[in-house]
Amino acid sequence: MRVVLLDNRDSFVYNLVDQFAALGADIEVYRNTAPAATVRSALEPTSREASHGQRPVLALSPGPGHPRTSGCLMELVAAALAERVPTLGICLGFQAIVEACGGDIEEVGPVHGRSVRVRVTPAGRADPAFAVLTGGPLDVARYHSLGTRELPPSLTCLARTVEGDGAGIVMAARHITAPVVGVQFHPESVLTPHGPGILLSLIEDLAAPGRPDRIDASGIRAVVPPTTHSATDTTDTTGDAHDPRPR
Structure with missing residues (x-):
C-alpha cells in the first residue's frame, strides 16, 4: 500500500512515518507549504494500483495551530472529499x-501528553478502525487544545472522551459516504497502546479496492477546481516541501 503523508509541521511527524513504514507502507511526505495541486497529483493511482482497483491513502498529520491556517491542508481535504480520496x-x-464537512473547531482546553480513557460508540465498535479491540477500555494519547463536541451530519462519531471536565470531546469519526476517517488522538504515541493495530486497521480499510470514484460534493466547504500541476512540481519557497524518505 502507498501512503501520501501531508506534514503539518508537527515535531514528531516522523514517528508517524516510522509507524507506517513498520506496517509495510510505501510513504511519500509533503509539507503543507507545497501547492495542493502537487499533493493531489501524487495521489493519482499508479498503473499497478489502478489495475488492482486501489488508490493511495492520504494521511493528514498532526500539527500546531488551526486547520485554516495550516498551508494547503483545507484545500487538500476539500478536494479529497469531493474526489473520494x-x-x-x-x-x-x-x-x-x-471543518471541511461543515463542523466547528473550538477551544476544548489544553491537554498535552496525557493518556485518557475514551468510550467507543456502538458505531465505533462496528467500525474497522477499532477491530483490534476485544471489548476492553481504550486508552489514547491526547496532545491538543482544539477539538469538537458536535459533528456535522455527514460524520459519524466513533469515540468520545469520558473523563471530568473534558468529557464528550469527539476522539474519532468517519464520513458516512466517503472513504474518510479521522482520529483526534495520536495512535503513533506510546500512550496509545492499541495505536499500531488501530493504524493498521484504518490503512487496510481505506486502501481496500472497489471504492467508487466520486460523491456529491454539496455541503463540502471550499471545494477546489481541477488543476493540471504534476507530482514532480515540488516548488516551495519556504524549504523542502517534499521528502519521500521514511525516517
Whole structure:
C-alpha cells in the first residue's frame, strides 16, 4: 500500500512515518507549504494500483495551530472529499475533516501528553478502525487544545472522551459516504497502546479496492477546481516541501 503523508509541521511527524513504514507502507511526505495541486497529483493511482482497483491513502498529520491556517491542508481535504480520496486525519488532520464537512473547531482546553480513557460508540465498535479491540477500555494519547463536541451530519462519531471536565470531546469519526476517517488522538504515541493495530486497521480499510470514484460534493466547504500541476512540481519557497524518505 502507498501512503501520501501531508506534514503539518508537527515535531514528531516522523514517528508517524516510522509507524507506517513498520506496517509495510510505501510513504511519500509533503509539507503543507507545497501547492495542493502537487499533493493531489501524487495521489493519482499508479498503473499497478489502478489495475488492482486501489488508490493511495492520504494521511493528514498532526500539527500546531488551526486547520485554516495550516498551508494547503483545507484545500487538500476539500478536494479529497469531493474526489473520494481515501483519507486518514490525525489530530489537526481530523480537525480539518470536521471543518471541511461543515463542523466547528473550538477551544476544548489544553491537554498535552496525557493518556485518557475514551468510550467507543456502538458505531465505533462496528467500525474497522477499532477491530483490534476485544471489548476492553481504550486508552489514547491526547496532545491538543482544539477539538469538537458536535459533528456535522455527514460524520459519524466513533469515540468520545469520558473523563471530568473534558468529557464528550469527539476522539474519532468517519464520513458516512466517503472513504474518510479521522482520529483526534495520536495512535503513533506510546500512550496509545492499541495505536499500531488501530493504524493498521484504518490503512487496510481505506486502501481496500472497489471504492467508487466520486460523491456529491454539496455541503463540502471550499471545494477546489481541477488543476493540471504534476507530482514532480515540488516548488516551495519556504524549504523542502517534499521528502519521500521514511525516517
